Amino acid sequence: MCRFLTQRALQRVSLLLFFNLLLAGSFTWAKAQETPSIREVIAAAVIADSPAEQREIILSLKSRPSPEAISWLEKWREGSIFLYEEDGGPSSAVLLDGEADASGSFATIRLSDASPMLAADGSPIRINPKTVDFADTDSGLRRVMKEVTALAALADPSPEKRIRAIQDSSVGQKSEKLPALEALQAVEKNPKVIRVLGESIAIIRLKSRDRNERIAACRTLGEVKSLAAQDVIKSVLDDAMTAGDQETITAAKKAIAAINAHISAINAVGTVFRGLSLGSVLLVVAIGLAITFGLMGIINMAHGEFIAIGAYTTYIIQNVFAAGLKLSPFGISISIPGMNLESGANLYFAVALPASFIAAALVGLLLERSVIRFLYRRPLESLLATWGISLVLQQLFRLIFGASNVQVSSPDWLSGNWTVNDVVFGWNRVFVIGFAVMIIAATWLVLNKTSLGLLIRAVMQNRNMAACMGVRTERVNMMTFAFGCGLAGLAGAFLSQIGNVGPSLGQNYIVDAFMTVVVGGVGNILGTVISALGIGMADQSLQQYLGNPVIGKILVLGAIILFLQWRPAGIFVTRSRSLD
Amino acid sequence: MPTQPFTGRVQLPVLIIAAVFLVVVMPTLNAFGIIENFTLNLWGKYLCYGIMAISIDLLWGYTGLLCLGQALFFTLGGYMMGMHLMLMIGKLGQYKSDLPDFMVFLGHTEIPAFWQPFYSFPFAIAMVFLVPGLLAYIFGYLAFRSRIKGVYFSILTQALTYGMALLFFKNDLLMGGNNGFTDFRTLLGADLRTASTQRILYICTAVLMVAVVAGCKWLTNSRFGLIQRAIRDSENRVLFSGYATANFKLFIFVTSAMIAAFAGALYVPQVGIINPSEMTTEKSLEAVVWVALGGRGTLVGPVVGAISVNALKSWATRAYPDLWVLILGGTFVLIVMFMPKGLVGIPSQIQELITKIRRKTPQADPLPPAISSETADP
Incomplete structure (x- = not known):
């Protein structure tokens, strides 16, 4: 048990290290600080001046994937982070706290350090969420948030969540997701996760420009009898048919047959x-x-x-x-x-x-x-x-x-279930x-x-x-x-x-x-x-x-x-x- | 179990008076405005139920077959008539289309082939008899051939009804799904929403009921009726005497299905709606209650039962909506236990009681020591 834990911890650390190296290029802002907490980073992003700057700050979080980042970004997206502008002072990102009073106003705390917002006389500042602006997001920002969230989910300690994140990242077969998955593949120890990883990587590689890589991916997917890959292999098969590529056709057909047999079983x-x-x-x-x-x-x-x-x-x-x-x-x-x-x-x-x-x-x-x-x-x-x-x-x-x-x-x-071999x-x-x-x-x-x-x-x-x-x-x-x-x-x-x-x-x-x-x-x-x-x-x-x-x-x-x-x-x- | 059919010479005048009242007096009073249109329409409905009750009694009281599918035959007859009525709506429907509204709603553009012949009224009437009759024939043939009887017959008819109801609830069947048919306009060119058409329908129902009672009376008093009752009381003896009991039972089963179906066909234009919730087992059992309450093994009893239970229902569902079901269920249990001869059997039960008291027999048990054919002593 003890050894297992240690192993798991090492694995996590090495993963973090890897991400640090991988994304070192995007460090422009975070480096300057003394590793701010995630709350601080988010708060800074909320009040940043331009959308471009906001994106950059959020992208910096890629280096430290954690569930905390996911939850804050989620809050931001659903509009529960508010902007409070002190008279003449800078605006700050705040959260609502406690219960609403008669006028519908809430007490507030700072997002960056969870300290209560106080007016000059020491009384708590209350804001009404209906009258104060919440932190807005645009499509570019949401895309970046999604990227960070996906990456953070890949590093989640729970295998189930990791599996879901891996499966999500294979949707759309985007090749830019590959490096992160391959990095995870190098360190992953959980056999279930490894299996899903192999499957997802193969699904993405089906879109690869390299013909041999596509064929290899078909073979892999046939071997693991991937249910998720059913449709994408079919489209590979269609492409190969129009191109008249015999070898790919054989590989894809074989994979589809294996998957269909698995489905009927x-x-x-x-x-x-x-x-x-x-x-x-x-x-x-x-x-x-x-x-x-x-x-x-x-x-x-x-x-x-x-x-x-x-x-x-x-x-x-x-x-x-x-x-x-x-x-x-x-x-x-x-x-x-x-x-x-x-x-x-x-x-x-x-x-x-x-x-x-x-x-x-x-x-x-x-x-x-x-x-x-x-x-x-x-x-x-x-x-x-x-x-x-x-x-x-x-x-x-x-x-x-x-x-x-x-x-x-x-x-x-x-209400739970027990999945054996896709059943x-x-x-x-x-x-x-x-x-x-x-x-x-x-x-x-x-x-x-x-x-x-x-x-x-x-x-x-x-x-x-x-x-x-x-x-x-x-x-x-x-x-x-x-x-x-x-x-x-x-x-x-x-x-x-x-x-x-x-x-x-x-x-x-x-x-x-x-x-x-x-x-x-x-x-x-x-x-x-x-x-x-x-x-x-x-x-x-x-x-x-x-x-x-x-x-x-x-x-x-x-x-x-x-x-x-x-x-x-x-x-x-x-x-x-x-x-x- | 009452073995004597309702054949007293004394009652015959009473029957005739009742028939004249239902067929002639009621509609006349309605024509002069003394009986409201609503009441007459309600009685038309009761009489349809009465006819269905007779069909149950023919099976249960006279042949010992408790069929829990009678509501199915009734509803099937109603559906056949309903198909004709739906087509007669023509372009007057909501969608101004030749197709019945529900078909337009389901995205159909043409009337399906099996609906086409229902434009003809005679064909629809023929189907009212043929479809339920055929279903009864097939089911009865299978059931009686393998000598399924007693409670097994009841349970199987229950299953048949359940299955058919499931089928009719489906939209794919093109029979209106769970909304069924409604919004009828004309029958043979007459507007169904006028009082005179409804009165004619009522008279038809009443006449048909009298005819059914008379026909069943003739049938049950004939040699056939004798064999029928013999089958009820001891099927094996009849079988061993060389009668093909299965054929007798099949005949009576198909006949009673057709009677119920015709009642259903008259019911639909008067009530103006038919849907699959009418063909559930509960509806069949409710009809069995009428028979039990009125008195089975008689021909008047079922009609009396159907009218009295439904009149009680019309009143109680308004006066005591919550307690109505309790009343119905409770009455039913008491009748089954203490009044096996039903309402029309009360005079003879009282007579029996008086003779008992006069003889000073200490037996106070009101239950007759009935030993019926279905008694299965393992």
């Missing part, structure tokens, strides 16, 4: 990955239904609303961990106090998971006791009654939480897959390794026989239904992390969930897993192939109907001698 992997993650979403959404519908035979049209219960529970927990929540259903105002935890944003989900399971399971329990137990022998009626309940629940969500979507924040780490794996999709695996494992464990699971399976296989053996089937029904609803609640907590939470959240998934269970074969968890993944894959592949999500979805629905022609009872058939 990326797309294939990406499609499989997206299919897996969509399948996982379906699986998580459908697993609760696989219990209530698959095992118990209840058509729970309110399944989607149980998902929404889970999502809203997550919303409440999130607010309890933060600043609290005010709700006003039916004109009654309820205020839930918040704990204002600082790390709440990343912690709350661990509490929200069990809470959403319990909330949904409790509502499920209530529903089973009050409505569903009367309808066990009438599945079509259970469909209608639960639809009525789903209407009621949706409206309740609207009344309690409002008709628009509520904001559920997901932990920061979910982007979003963390949220990885999370989706992981969550699905977890939930399936948990369901399998409950059904196969606990005594409740044993009772559930016994009752579902033969209710009368189980009752004869002394199983309290009523209670098992109740527990099973609550368990299924709890799983839907978990799905809701999960969906709140990857999508919007609103009153009709559940409606978006209900058709898909039923399809998944029907295709999988009723009463079979493994079937549900396979069908969810299959539907997810089919959907994503069709989407990739057709480039149209809606048509893809319609085709999947059509395919499901046709599939049920072939296997009316789904992938896994529960064999039975009874005739319904």
Whole structure:
């Protein structure tokens, strides 16, 4: 670690030295000073007399690329540096400080040394940004600023920023960017950055006058399978075609072929990955239904609303961990106090998971006791009654939480991604897959390794026989239904992390969930897993192939109907001698 | 489950009076200004819904097939009529073009080939029956052939409806996207915005409804109707007695799709708009609610249900906009649980209750020990 740091420091120093040498020619002004701070340089540039002088001063910053310079130049460009002219005295560059007062004026500090501007009597000078001129920029100045910024970004300590700067500098294939890149190439140690450097340099060299250099660049780009170079190589190919340059044509064609092969490989992997993650979403959404519908035979049209219960529970927990929540259903105002935890944003989900399971399971329990137990022998009626309940629940969500979507924040780490060989794996999709695996494992464990699971399976296989053996089937029904609803609640907590939470959240998934269970074969968890993944894959592949999500979805629905022609009872058939 | 169709000799005069009232009295009162145009138009809409409800009942109450795609057939019929009406707008549209406004908006310069024949009214009417009928035939053929029934049939029809709605929401289909069709002007040369045209449309709807009720009554009382109910109560026995149940079901499915489609075709000129949000599963389920509320397995029940729920809706969405859905959902749950025979079944339920109390049987459970065909005991 220590050695690494030292190396990195040396590298930086040598880079700085190089830039100093490289740009020594443009030192006319800076040399005269005793290495002024960057703030001072910028302040001097702002008040310089002519645009030419301003440009020269800014260019001097090329010798000392640093993030600080970038941020000041950025401020200048957006107009947050102001010019203050003291009575009869020289003007100086100032920044606004603190809050605006009643007249809209701000306190000011000097840009050059961050000291507050004071009037002769010692009181702070306040200016109104509406009446005072801000430091202006013209196109020539902005171009110079961009140059400095780009150079400074190349020397940024963070590899990601360096990579972005390198990629930016290859845009437009300007040969004057080459020396800086080549200098960096000589000292760079990070393999990712080296790869991008090679790519960018080759892209710029494609414009080179030297034919052999162009061919070499084509070869390099083909080898690294550069996606960015796709278009520029095509234009090289076109030029070579008109010139009839066989060797360049071969090299360019080869490179394009290599890049295209790479693209289709990326797309294939990406499609499989997206299919897996969509399948996982379906699986998580459908697993609760696989219990209530698959095992118990209840058509729970309110399944989607149980998902929404889970999502809203997550919303409440999130607010309890933060600043609290005010709700006003039916004109009654309820205020839930918040704990204002600082790390709440990343912690709350661990509490929200069990809470959403319990909330949904409790509502499920209530529903089973009050409505569903009367309808066990009438599945079509259970469909209608639960639809009525789903209407009621949706409206309740609207009344309690409002008709628009509520904001559920997901932990920061979910928004990042992981790029391997140009294939982007979003963390949220990885999370989706992981969550699905977890939930399936948990369901399998409950059904196969606990005594409740044993009772559930016994009752579902033969209710009368189980009752004869002394199983309290009523209670098992109740527990099973609550368990299924709890799983839907978990799905809701999960969906709140990857999508919007609103009153009709559940409606978006209900058709898909039923399809998944029907295709999988009723009463079979493994079937549900396979069908969810299959539907997810089919959907994503069709989407990739057709480039149209809606048509893809319609085709999947059509395919499901046709599939049920072939296997009316789904992938896994529960064999039975009874005739319904 | 009510096994007795609505065939009392006592009720027949009531039915005739109701029919005369709807077909003759209401429009007459409207012509003399006693009933407002708005009210008559509203009733025309209710009657269209009533016809759709009968088509659901034919499937669900009489054959035991709960179809969640009836709103799809209804809307498809409406769309076919809408295409004709759109073309009849002619140059009166916003863009003063022969093309329907939305096509101009999407940058088309010519009327697509599949729209051309809809200039002809008879063709449009034929399509009102053929398109939904064909869709029902294909779907029904596939579903019944592989003996998909009970809840699976419901779920599949739900998926079909969902898929079609997604399709109709697309602009590329050239069916108006999510705005659908609206701003109609004339039908067969008559201005749709005049009260007299609307009255004629109302009379057509009422007459059609009476005809549908009469036709369904004849059908359900015939030998065919007997087999139909037998399929509902025990499909396997019918199958083993040598009847091709799939063909019977297919026939009834296609018939009911066409009835719903025709109701939709009458609905569009009266309401003046049709868009894909009408063909969602929720709309189908809402129509199923009418049937359940009115009383399934009867022919009058669905109409009663459709009219009463929609009248309630018209009132409650204005009086209690927030609570309306709660009322609808709650009523529905209660009806499914405690009134399986619906509104028209209330007299017989009360009678049953009285006999029970007289016999002094301590059974207080109002639920009938119904064992239906779809009972699947694993």
